[in-house]
Amino acid sequence: MPPALLIVILVLLAVLGGCAWPAARLLRQARSDRRYRAAGAARELAWEQLTRSLHVQTLVLANSGLGIAHIRERRIQWANPRWAEIFGVRPEQLAGASMAPFHQDAAAFEAFGRTGYATIEREGRFSGEIRFRRADGSPFWGFLIGSQLVSGKPEEGAIWCLEDVTAKVEAQQELDDALRLNQRLIAASPTGIALYRAADGACLLANEAAAKAVGGRVEDLLRQNFRRIPSWVGCGLLDQAEAALATGAEQVLETTLTTGFGVTRTLACTFVPFESRAERVLLLMMSDVTERTLATAGLRESQERYRAVVEALNEGLLIVGPDQRYDYCNSRLAAMLGYSVEELLGQYRTFIVAEEDLGVLEARRASRLPGAAESYELRLKRKDGKTLEALMSVAPIQDARGRFVASPVLVTDISVRKQSERERDQLMMELEQKNKELETLVYVASHDLRSPLVNIQGFSQRLGRSLDEVERQMESCGSIEDLRIAAQPLLRERMPAALEYIRASGVKMDAIINGLLRLSRAGRMLLHSEALDMNRVLEASAAAMAFQLQEAEGTLELDDLPPCQADPAQTAQVFSNLLDNAIKYRRPDQPLRIRVSGRLQGALAVYSVEDNGIGINLEHRARIFDIFQRLDPQGPTRGEGLGLTLVRRMVERNGGRIWVESAEGPGSRFCVELPAV
Ligand code: ADP
Numbered sequence: 001m002p003p004a005l006l007i008v009i010l011v012l013l014a015v016l017g018g019c020a021w022p023a024a025r026l027l028r029q030a031r032s033d034r035r036y037r038a039a040g041a042a043r044e045l046a047w048e049q050l051t052r053s054l055h056v057q058t059l060v061l062a063n064s065g066l067g068i069a070h071i072r073e074r075r076i077q078w079a080n081p082r083w084a085e086i087f088g089v090r091p092e093q094l095a096g097a098s099m100a101p102f103h104q105d106a107a108a109f110e111a112f113g114r115t116g117y118a119t120i121e122r123e124g125r126f127s128g129e130i131r132f133r134r135a136d137g138s139p140f141w142g143f144l145i146g147s148q149l150v151s152g153k154p155e156e157g158a159i160w161c162l163e164d165v166t167a168k169v170e171a172q173q174e175l176d177d178a179l180r181l182n183q184r185l186i187a188a189s190p191t192g193i194a195l196y197r198a199a200d201g202a203c204l205l206a207n208e209a210a211a212k213a214v215g216g217r218v219e220d221l222l223r224q225n226f227r228r229i230p231s232w233v234g235c236g237l238l239d240q241a242e243a244a245l246a247t248g249a250e251q252v253l254e255t256t257l258t259t260g261f262g263v264t265r266t267l268a269c270t271f272v273p274f275e276s277r278a279e280r281v282l283l284l285m286m287s288d289v290t291e292r293t294l295a296t297a298g299l300r301e302s303q304e305r306y307r308a309v310v311e312a313l314n315e316g317l318l319i320v321g322p323d324q325r326y327d328y329c330n331s332r333l334a335a336m337l338g339y340s341v342e343e344l345l346g347q348y349r350t351f352i353v354a355e356e357d358l359g360v361l362e363a364r365r366a367s368r369l370p371g372a373a374e375s376y377e378l379r380l381k382r383k384d385g386k387t388l389e390a391l392m393s394v395a396p397i398q399d400a401r402g403r404f405v406a407s408p409v410l411v412t413d414i415s416v417r418k419q420s421e422r423e424r425d426q427l428m429m430e431l432e433q434k435n436k437e438l439e440t441l442v443y444v445a446s447h448d449l450r451s452p453l454v455n456i457q458g459f460s461q462r463l464g465r466s467l468d469e470v471e472r473q474m475e476s477c478g479s480i481e482d483l484r485i486a487a488q489p490l491l492r493e494r495m496p497a498a499l500e501y502i503r504a505s506g507v508k509m510d511a512i513i514n515g516l517l518r519l520s521r522a523g524r525m526l527l528h529s530e531a532l533d534m535n536r537v538l539e540a541s542a543a544a545m546a547f548q549l550q551e552a553e554g555t556l557e558l559d560d561l562p563p564c565q566a567d568p569a570q571t572a573q574v575f576s577n578l579l580d581n582a583i584k585y586r587r588p589d590q591p592l593r594i595r596v597s598g599r600l601q602g603a604l605a606v607y608s609v610e611d612n613g614i615g616i617n618l619e620h621r622a623r624i625f626d627i628f629q630r631l632d633p634q635g636p637t638r639g640e641g642l643g644l645t646l647v648r649r650m651v652e653r654n655g656g657r658i659w660v661e662s663a664e665g666p667g668s669r670f671c672v673e674l675p676a677v
Helices: 003-018 023-032 042-063 082-085 105-125 165-189 208-214 218-222 238-248 290-312 329-336 356-366 414-478 481-524 534-544 546-551 566-584 643-653
Strands: 067-072 075-079 127-132 139-150 154-163 192-197 203-206 251-258 266-278 279-288 316-320 327-328 374-381 387-394 404-413 531-532 555-558 564-566 593-601 606-610 655-660 666-674
Touching: 067 082, 067 139, 075 082, 082 218, 105 127, 105 139, 105 154, 105 203, 139 165, 154 555, 192 531, 203 218, 208 218, 208 279, 208 387, 218 404, 218 593, 238 251, 238 279, 266 531, 279 666, 316 329, 329 387, 329 404, 356 374, 374 655, 387 414, 414 481, 414 643, 481 643, 531 534, 531 566, 534 546, 534 555, 564 566, 564 666, 566 606, 566 666, 643 655, 643 666
Parallel strands: 555 593
Antiparallel strands: 067 075, 067 154, 127 139, 139 154, 192 203, 192 279, 251 266, 266 279, 316 327, 316 404, 374 387, 387 404, 531 564, 593 606, 606 666, 655 666
8 A cells, every 4th residue: 555545545534534524414504504604704714714625525535546435334325436436337326335246245245244344343444455346247456444434433434445456466466476386496496496695695595405405404504604604615616606796697616515514415506696676696506416427427437447448459449320430449440550540530431441342341231131240351441552451340239229320340450361371372372383393393304314314225235235246256256357347337336326325315314404403493592582673674684685686687675664573683584585585486587576565563563575486376385384395396496495494483483473475477475474663
């Protein structure tokens, strides 16, 4: 109730209380009072004043913003227009009307009888908010002030002033509802809430969750002053609280502290400063995150342990995520491939796979059952471009619905193993080849040595028989002259001829044994492999052959040759031998042309020595590299059939191979493949 309204009402009641009521009756009585009229000028003046005062009262009553009524025995005696307006009726309908219809119902009317009317009869005054009903049935809240018309005479009824306060009451009720809801929310909130007054630090409000978070009771918290909580000092809470008040900005802090109630907790705190009823207050919201922090720390610790194990692995570890990119890789894998871990993370899943094996990888993925683990060999590409051979052990992880989650891959470097496997295979191949060669050698040697040996045996026997015959002739011949004549054919023809055959066979056997020795030496000679400038090697060989070439009226064309990795002496011998053969096996009917060319093919340098000589028939090609094999032993060209055997052995010892591409007629092309530099 505003004080101004109260004053108006009291003045009005005083005026009304001091005069007879109603004013019209009073005026009529005054005019008829003869004695009063005869009182002279002074009384005339008083009469004037009274008349004016009554006019004022009538005006006030008619125009007042308050509803004013005289009610006696719960019936309206008189009411001003505002009263009629508030209840939604015409003023003339009110005179003598009962107040009953204006209450909510009969019960409410009776209840007001026990409170409002009874109080005014007993105490002379009443005030309060009452729920009324307008004539159209709509409810409203009215603020009523009532006072006995004539003090101490309740039978005279009371003057009532009424104000429609529906809007105010409803707003207040809404506010009360909101406040109640707020209080309930604060009480039930799982977040600890405490409110402190900035001025003196006193705790104004605290909920159960706040008490629980610090291990105390709500009453304990309400007795606290945040500036005097010792545990707030060291952990930063006090600093943050003051900072929030000083800056007016929210402050957030997660801290571990031992509270004054003896518990150690990790609390996530937010300080929010604000103003309430012209007072600065500080709201603290806190959540107990001790368990979460411990769990996080535990998780971190177990992750650290796991990471340490993974990092200590001698194997590379890679995890491909659902986006098909590297989610994780250990430093061992990065080191194996020459990258940093950061360079690998986030790369697409095929980033480290060598191009030549991309097909292998995709085929593997396509054939693998979802979620099935498997291992396979794959070539990987190092940062420096080199290839790393690896064993990939893949164990895809799926979720409960069978969707791909991640694919951990254990990467084992098997380069060394693969290299030794290759070396072993190479050695096995060489061994097999050598065995074959040895077999051929034994066969050829025994075969080729047999004919001179048979010759030697045959002619030795023949020599022996000739000697026997000479001896018999010595016994039978009478004179030296007879003996000379008889032995002459033996001594001059048969025996020297036999001896010549024996000598020639010996020479043949010597040549064969020498050839075998050379071959064996070529196989045992120490190798000094180095990067060779093949242009210089061929130029030197060509220079050494200049005379034969001139004799043969031949031309030698040397292309630009790529370098290779081989033993210089053996390589020079290989090409000298091939050039020598090209000159030897030329066609007599046309000028000799030799061309040496070369090209790089991957990790190999391939050279060819081409001539326009007699060529080699297809069926003889394999044979020419066998020991002592000559295609035309009776032909005009001399040779042992050992040159190409030696050439092949030397080329193979240098990690290469030799073959011939030729057909009889258009010449031959010998190809030599050696490791490139
Ligand atoms: P040799 O030359 O001592 O006979 P090789 O082992 O060098 O022994 O050659 C074996 C055989 O291969 C030769 O006898 C010859 O028949 C054939 N041959 C080698 N080189 C050529 C060539 N450039 N053109 C034609 N035939 C060749």
